[in-house]
Amino acid sequence: MSDTTGILDEALERLHTTGPERNGWLTNHAPMAVEALVHRGQAPAVHRWLDRYAHKLEEPPSPSRPVTAGDWHEALGDPARITDWTRFFGRELDGRPWREVLAEWWPRLLPGIAGGATHPVIRTGHAVRTLLTSPEAETAPRRAELAHALGYWAARHQPLPALTPLAPAPTAAAALDAVPPIPEQDGGMRARLARLTGFPVWGTAPDPDTARARLVELVTASTHRYATHGHGEPIMLVHAATAPNAVLRTLPALPRELWAPSLAAAWTASAAVTAAYTPVEAAPHAPTSLTPEEVFERAAAHGDDHTIKFTDTALDVADPFALAAAVRSVELNPPVL
Template identity: 45%
Template sequence: MTHGAMAEFLPAAYERLHAYGPEFGGDEEGNHGLTNHGPMAVEVMVRRGLDVDVEAWLDRYVRRLAELPGTSAPIRPGEWRSALGQARRLPDWAAYFRHELTERPWRDVLAEWWPRLLPGIVAGSTHGVIRVGHAVRALCGTSAAPARQTLDELAHGLAFWAARHRELAGVVAPEGALTPRRALPAVTRLTDQSGFIAHRLDRLERSPGWTASLRALEPAASAEEVPARLESLVDAAAEAYLGLGHGSPVLLVHAATAPNAVRHVLPVLPSEQWLPSLTAAWAAVSAVIATYAPARPAPSAEIARRWPEPTREDALQRAAEHGDEHVLKFADTAVEAYDRTGDPDLLAATLHAGALIGRP
């Protein structure tokens, strides 16, 4: 899709979606619900120019969503720490960031809030950072002045991340010798992989192998190495889905899409934030793998042979025909990894995701 078409259609889709909250379902406190992927999936469909009737997709999707509640009390600039992780303050956070983004350039707001939110990268099963990443891609994807609705989408993404902020204990910077391809399978799995992600993360922080798994990755020697290191991490996580995806087809998609979101935000961040971003991205990937990936992978090569010689166009088109938001986001990420590496297993992984995840 051209920049002009993206600039015209995407804001209208965002306008429609912003009547709804970032989650739906869950208990009376709003916990353990499902994430509204509408804005993220639509950004992929529009940017990729996929052969999808986006309006019809939205007609179907919004029927599942819950309306965004009204605000309760303003978040004051000097009081934001006490509101972090307060799910009921989500509408207040959205109002706060909408105001910030009308007062200052969006890159300045993001640079201020990225290091504040980064320790809570697992917020909302990593969907906070992913939604921000897609919003940044939309903002960077047009040469025109940002549309109000696209800035609002960044506000909603930041608000979700802030309201669901959840820091992981035991996070340390990488200091080992393993490449991402070798470090991923070495992540220690939780013995008890039961319950909601919040319960699993509580157990993860108490598990003996958690911090050691984080240390095992080879560090970047400088900020300049971080983009390539993140790309390698995305590539390894996307390919690993072939052997791991059956363990939790939906959750394990995020082992690739979360670090990819971080990778795409890097260019608009000060370079001094890049090394901490790699540490956080690796912690997010490791947390997803530790809490959801099976201890015994399936035979990846055998699974890849089920889809002989797929093309990137075929992978994207099949994702479009499938229609599930996770399949769309994973295909977007894995095809990008394929464009970097030429590894056909990454295309097979997108088709495997479509086979594991039910059609909507």
Template identity: 50%
Template sequence: MAGGILNEAYERFHRTGPEWGEDQLTNHGPMAVEVLVRRGHADRVDGWVAGYLRRLDELPGRTGEIGEANWAEALGDGRRVGDWAAFFARRLAEEPWRRVLAVWWARLLPGVLAGTTHGVIRVGHVVRALLAGAESPATLTELAHGLAFWAARSRAVPMAGDPGGALDPHLAMDALPRVPEQVGNVASRLGQLSGLPGWEATVTGLRPAATPEEIRTRLADLVAAATLRYLSHGHGSPVLLVHTATAPNAVLHALPALPQELWAPSLTAIWTTTAAIFSGYAPPEPAPAETLPAAPSGSDPVADVLDRAVAHGDEHVIKFTDTAAEVYTRTGHPGALAASLHAAALIGP
């Protein structure tokens, strides 16, 4: 039943584009409904989708053909998202989805900032559904649309090099410098990273991961660090800073579908991207502790925060709460659940 609800929701969203409005805001619908279904709120999907669809634009039409001979020149061209969607639909009809994902994850990884990381997040959510056994025409089309968005909006961040220091993700995030001018759009903020004192040293100061299990652990720790720092720093940019947690979480959950030789590059790319967003948007000083919410104290605090997120209705709150609940389940840290309540307070319903 739940799989049918997810498939139907995906089909409704596949008539829409990955962005909407003059400001090119991201269509979060497919990502949020995957969370609603997986978290036991399938009964809320139809009404939520009906309300969300009202704001969206149609999927842009095709302008030409993308193939193996010319895909590189179409990379990062947002006008060609319809062409990319058609290209990936063909590829997924011809080959198993894991093979297509492996080839294109490697090709798209350098541009993982795409859509302020929404490309990889959208892919990560549908990969979770596929790994759970929900393979269907609708989920494969959703994978095609997620990869198309990532390809069409491909954007790189200044790379600092591979991790080679002694810092765990918590200490590394605390040590990150801030860009001099935390104003303007993503490009203007991240454009200040080159030459920023301490930037490269801190990013490469992350402790390296030598084995697949260490890579998985380092990513999980990064998700936890970003979630907890949303509680203290999320007020600086309530929406943008959500992605410092949800983007590495998307990569973490995609790992089982990827060849292990892609795991270490994925860690480096998403850590660098997370660090860049944090440096660009997190204020230098944390919020006063007395102004922050406490975690719920009931018998099932995870269910509590998830219910509150669903009632709140905002797509960022739903996705971030899903990630925060995972962090709490792994670590037992109440600050993760408090961070989800803080997001709901900072982001309007």
């Protein structure tokens, strides 16, 4: 949905005085949540929502030294350089078309898609969706948001450990079912990623169109799975769906030759979150009679940032099972009071 109110730009300008994290590693979800609220017709609620979220916002880290085209490799994956990276991408996006910058950096960043618990790629997907709305949507705050998203991704870039290919799976749903849980489900996301050992073979494609179709399949399967498995860790398991959906949203802005590697990276991200947090047993799910608009209104009133973003993804899928999963996220996650 195109925002003609100016509220999204106002919110992004307000947020760009803050950093992408708090307490040293927890993610600032506000830029993603406000974009979802505006996109789904809830723009009037944005500033009230931000007022309630404000206590979670911190100032950005101090800069260290500029990242340059000649030394970016040494700064990749260094969270202490978050502000340096944001400023680097700000300069890049001031000097070149945003699609050109994105196409150059996307394949460099994909191997670290799981870094920051997948939040950087999710923030990138929200930023790109806004820029793709129309030529008039390419405002300075939205270009700056892409710089913040890419800078966060570069700073939190974290490749996965070497993984053993396991038996091939015929579908995305079967592949997610076959992902082996990590041996010990404790600690934070970074510690859990280090324990990954192998994934089923899935997520390859011979051509761009097949890659896109399989990515749609993955987003659908991971969204559906939340309805039956989200209770394993209600907050973290939303990312098994929102991360691949961020990649799917970005495809139209990318050269087609990047679509197949994007699918492969999205699969590893979804599988990694599934392995790190999936419960032992599935739970029954209840259908819903709510319309997509009513489901999102419920998520917006609930107020939790993860719930808003997951429901936004569920509305992209837009089938009854996905809507039931979104309602399940409202039930499982604590509301913002």
